């Protein structure tokens with residue numbers, strides 16, 4: 001049984017497991033999903049298996065990594081969401097917690113990014129007892145920027161993503177400013 005970290009009204013946030021490869025491939029193989037992400041779309045299910053293994057290694061080494069998001073009504077994996085401990089520098093930041101999320105297009109516009117991200121932030125601030133959580137989004141990614149601002153993140157300037165050389169907003173949210 002995959003370990004469940006958090007349950008919300010409509011979602012289960014659990015560990016990613018090797019059996020998620022096919023659904024993860026639907027996600028990372030979809031150019032619409034990857035539009036603002038500065039990475040090539042995945043072309044083989046084996047690459048998704050490798051990504052899952054990498055994330056499972058992060059669970060072991062860092063105690064956290066992105067979680068699978070399962071929609072309760074369909075019992076399907078619809079994306080991933082949650083915290084990552086950054087061990088590689090981004091915008092001059094390293095060894096800090098960062099929030100991220102990614103969903104299949106048929107699940108967009110239902111509030112799932114906000115619902116899963118809110119639960120992930122709550123876990124970070126109140127279970128892991130983290131003082132500050134960071135996030136970033138390409139400046140044209142209206143959806144993600146809207147989600148982050150609504151969650152209470154404050155924009156702290158821009159930087160250039162080294163992967164795709166696109167300009168991104170950098171965000172910060174401190175524990176005392178997080179409202180649950």
Ligand SMILES: CC(C)(COP(=O)(O)OP(=O)(O)OC[C@H]1O[C@@H](n2cnc3c(N)ncnc32)[C@H](O)[C@@H]1OP(=O)(O)O)[C@@H](O)C(=O)NCCC(=O)NCCS
Pocket residue numbers: 032033034036037101102103104107108109110111112113114115136137138141142143144146147150
């Ligand atoms: C960005 C993404 C995560 C948003 O997920 P979502 O579940 O549709 O977001 P929510 O339903 O929680 O939306 C929250 C708010 O953002 C708004 N929003 C969502 N997508 C939007 C868009 N493309 N343009 C403008 N506003 C948008 C919603 O209307 C909602 O606003 P409201 O609460 O004020 O009514 C989703 O589109 C996605 O997975 N995109 C591809 C991957 C990606 O870009 N990830 C983020 C990388 S930084």
